Amino acid sequence: MKNLKLSLYVITDEELLIEKNIAQAVEQAILGGADIIQYRAKNKTSKQMYHEAIAIKKVCDKYRKPLVVNDRVDIALAIDADGVHVGQDDLDVEVVRRLIGFEKILGLSTKNIKQVEEANRLPVDYIGFGSIFPTSTKKDATLSGLKELKKAVELSIQPVVAIGGINEENIQQVLDTGCENVAVVSAVFGKKDIKNSTKKLKDIISKRKQMGFKP
Numbered sequence: 001m002k003n004l005k006l007s008l009y010v011i012t013d014e015e016l017l018i019e020k021n022i023a024q025a026v027e028q029a030i031l032g033g034a035d036i037i038q039y040r041a042k043n044k045t046s047k048q049m050y051h052e053a054i055a056i057k058k059v060c061d062k063y064r065k066p067l068v069v070n071d072r073v074d075i076a077l078a079i080d081a082d083g084v085h086v087g088q089d090d091l092d093v094e095v096v097r098r099l100i101g102f103e104k105i106l107g108l109s110t111k112n113i114k115q116v117e118e119a120n121r122l123p124v125d126y127i128g129f130g131s132i133f134p135t136s137t138k139k140d141a142t143l144s145g146l147k148e149l150k151k152a153v154e155l156s157i158q159p160v161v162a163i164g165g166i167n168e169e170n171i172q173q174v175l176d177t178g179c180e181n182v183a184v185v186s187a188v189f190g191k192k193d194i195k196n197s198t199k200k201l202k203d204i205i206s207k208r209k210q211m212g213f214k215p
Helices: 023-030 046-063 073-079 093-100 113-119 145-155 172-176 194-213
Strands: 009-010 036-039 068-072 083-086 105-110 126-129 160-162 181-184
Touching: 023 046, 023 181, 023 194, 046 068, 046 073, 046 172, 068 073, 068 181, 073 083, 073 093, 083 093, 093 105, 105 113, 105 145, 113 126, 113 145, 126 145, 145 160, 145 172, 172 181, 181 194
Parallel strands: 009 036, 009 181, 036 068, 068 083, 083 105, 105 126, 126 160, 160 181
Antiparallel strands: none
């Protein structure tokens, strides 16, 4: 997908959305300014994931926002999602690319500079890098930190999306590294007012964009 916009990358979380309608929650995030949605679910059946992903895709299509499915290439293909995001322990990137083709988005999680350098040789459209801060949504996440993020931005030939514990209070620190794209989970879906919480984050990013992202 050309001209991929990743500035505010919003990821669903099954625990945070357990009492919410996931499609309605995603719509509120998009109305608040989310540029791209990732559907992530670790503890649901394939059938549950399929039906949730279908509902989310309808919303994303309505607002012309890309939908990426985390890990599950089969679900992404089944619903004709815009792309897939994989981790270091998932299917090899080359295999995923063959399965989804070159028109779809392919993202890869990275945790350190070595993985960033390796990603430069892989057919991915962007990389996620983190965890930048401690996060409650991934308790076993490796802490990468802001200094490593700055290095990743300098080294990566693909766009870098910072992830991990990012919220309204610390997002400015992330942008100060020169990273232009931020992924959030609880900072959006953990809030009562999803639309307004998303808008606050987007406003901070937009203001920094006007100033320039150079650290």
